[in-house]
Amino acid sequence: MHEWALAEAIISAVSEVADKENFKEVKSVLVLVGELQQVDREVLKFAITQLRPDKLAKTRFIIRVVRASFTCKACGHKWPFRESVLQDWVKEAIHFVPEVAHAYIRCPVCGSPDFEISGGRGVWIAGIRGER
Amino acid sequence: MFDPRISIIDDRLSTIDRVIAVVSGKGGVGKSVIASTLALLLAKEGFKVGLLDVDFTSPTTHVVLNASGLQPIEDKGIVPPEIHGIKYMSLVFYLGNTISPLRGTELTNILLEILAYTCWGRLDILIIDMPPGISDLMLDMLKYVKRAGYLIVTTPSKMSFETVRKLIMLLKGLGAQIIGVVENMLMSGSTEYIRREVEALRERYLGGIHYDTSLEESLGNVEELLKTGFALELKSILQNIIM
Numbered sequence: 001m002h003e004w005a006l007a008e009a010i011i012s013a014v015s016e017v018a019d020k021e022n023f024k025e026v027k028s029v030l031v032l033v034g035e036l037q038q039v040d041r042e043v044l045k046f047a048i049t050q051l052r053p054d055k056l057a058k059t060r061f062i063i064r065v066v067r068a069s070f071t072c073k074a075c076g077h078k079w080p081f082r083e084s085v086l087q088d089w090v091k092e093a094i095h096f097v098p099e100v101a102h103a104y105i106r107c108p109v110c111g112s113p114d115f116e117i118s119g120g121r122g123v124w125i126a127g128i129r130g131e132r
Numbered sequence: 133m134f135d136p137r138i139s140i141i142d143d144r145l146s147t148i149d150r151v152i153a154v155v156s157g158k159g160g161v162g163k164s165v166i167a168s169t170l171a172l173l174l175a176k177e178g179f180k181v182g183l184l185d186v187d188f189t190s191p192t193t194h195v196v197l198n199a200s201g202l203q204p205i206e207d208k209g210i211v212p213p214e215i216h217g218i219k220y221m222s223l224v225f226y227l228g229n230t231i232s233p234l235r236g237t238e239l240t241n242i243l244l245e246i247l248a249y250t251c252w253g254r255l256d257i258l259i260i261d262m263p264p265g266i267s268d269l270m271l272d273m274l275k276y277v278k279r280a281g282y283l284i285v286t287t288p289s290k291m292s293f294e295t296v297r298k299l300i301m302l303l304k305g306l307g308a309q310i311i312g313v314v315e316n317m318l319m320s321g322s323t324e325y326i327r328r329e330v331e332a333l334r335e336r337y338l339g340g341i342h343y344d345t346s347l348e349e350s351l352g353n354v355e356e357l358l359k360t361g362f363a364l365e366l367k368s369i370l371q372n373i374i375m
Contacts, residue, residue: 005209005249006136012143013136032133073235093226096210097245099238100223103230113233122241124133 002096003040006123007047013125014056023130028060030127034120036068036081036098038091068120070105074112081120083108098122137248141276144209144248148182148255151280152311152374153273157295159190159264162316163285165347166366167261168196170283170374172354173367175217177375179256182212185222186273187263188242189234194224198352209251216354221250236268243272257374265295266302274306281309283374288315288322288340293329300333312336314369317343339369 010031018026033039041063048061068081084105086094093100098121102113145151154167164187171183185193194200197220202213204225212221223232223242234242252258260280263269273280282303286296296313303310315326318340330337341362350356357363367375 002206002209002249005140005251008143008209009136009140009248013134013139016139017134096204096206096249097223097226097242099234099242099245100226100232102234102238103227103232113231114235117238122245123136125136126133 003043004047004051006039007044007051010048010061010123010125011052011056014059014128015053017125017128018055018130021128021130022132023128025131026056026059027129027131028062028127029125029129031061031063032066032124032126033063034066034068034098034122034124036094036101036117036120037122038095039123041065066120069118070107070115071118072107072110072112073114073116075107075110077107077109078118079108135244137244138276141244141247144250144252145258145277145279148252148258150257151260151277152257152283153260153262153277153280154283154285155262155270155299156264156285156292157266157297157299158292161264161285161287161292162341163264164192164261165196165351165362166283166285166314166316167259168193169357169363169366170370171218171259172197172216172358173363173370174257174259174375176358179375180254181217182219182221182252182255182258184246184250184258184260185224186243186260186269188223188239188269189232190263191222191224191227193220193261194222196351196357197354199224204250207251209249210246211251211253219252219255221246239268240272243269244276247276266299270299270302274303274308279309281311283311284313285316286313286326287317288319288326290325293326297329297333300335304333310335311373312338314338314366315340317341319343338373339365341365341369
């Protein structure tokens with residue numbers, strides 16, 4: 001699953017910050033997952049549990065999904081991703097590379113493919129709480 | 133907030149001995165054919181080779197390789213499919229024949245996504261076919277794939293070299309490794325202009341490849357492609373440099 005690769009990236013990034021900040025223990029990590037990428041939260045959580053090093057064994061990983069939305073650069077219209085009706089294979093393509101959305105989604109008002117993913121894209125680490 | 137993808141890129145590329153980006157200042161100089169043919173030649177020589185098409189809005193290497201009907205496998209990341217002995221990755225797997233008009237930030241995001249989540253496995257050489265010019269993706273490559281070497285392609289045209297000159301100056305200024313310059317599409321009346329200009333910049337002029345009328349017809353048929361004068365000249369130019 002792609003979620004395993006996402007988990008690896010999250011663990012690598014958290015470990016890097018923990019080392020840089022000289023954290024003795026990382027208490028919690030807040031991970032934001034964009035709705036657009038349709039990440040399976042349970043699989044991601046499981047992958048993090050399986051892949052994390054001893055140093056992060058007690059860390060609480062909080063995973064929140066952020067709603068995805070678009071803003072048309074041609075007419076300014078804003079709309080949520082959940083209004084898009086997409087075939088499964090398109091959803092799968094967007095799961096791997098979210099920007100592929102530009103090939104399959106159009107602004108519902110003016111039909112332009114020139115829109116911005118104004119929220120809910122990719123995976124972000126929003127906060128790391130640790131103890132020195 | 134920070135992006136975890138950036139932390140994993142070096143790890144993902146750590147199984148690759150050498151990264152070569154094929155670049156040019158302008159489009160239409162034969163960069164994608166050179167990148168694809170170079171990958172084919174290396175695979176034929178027994179190297180473990182990968183080819184990544186980073187020309188996201190206008191990918192064409194799949195045409196050279198006739199790579200239709202392929203799909204990456206999802207296995208703890210994205211595992212590129214293999215064709216003609218090359219591990220091959222292109223956005224075309226996800227776009228099909230649709231058009232994908234993309235702005236700079238989106239191009240950067242795609243590059244990060246592919247670099248962070250593609251599992252190449254052990255490779256001797258990864259060839260990257262870059263889009264023309266020195267905008268977003270070139271700057272991203274310089275930022276995220278610091279150990280890439282750059283193989284520069286130009287035509288004999290002064291216009292083509294004018295943009296290549298800027299590319300060389302950018303790469304030199306940032307301390308990137310320049311492998312050298314290949315002059316493609318040499319015509320019968322071509323001069324020594326490009327060689328002189330490259331050497332004046334203290335870079336390596338690797339050689340010229342003559343315009344080959346049989347090349348177009350061979351695209352998509354790799355056996356025929358490797359028999360063309362184009363492929364033979366490319367091989368002889370790069371034999372001692374890359375192979």
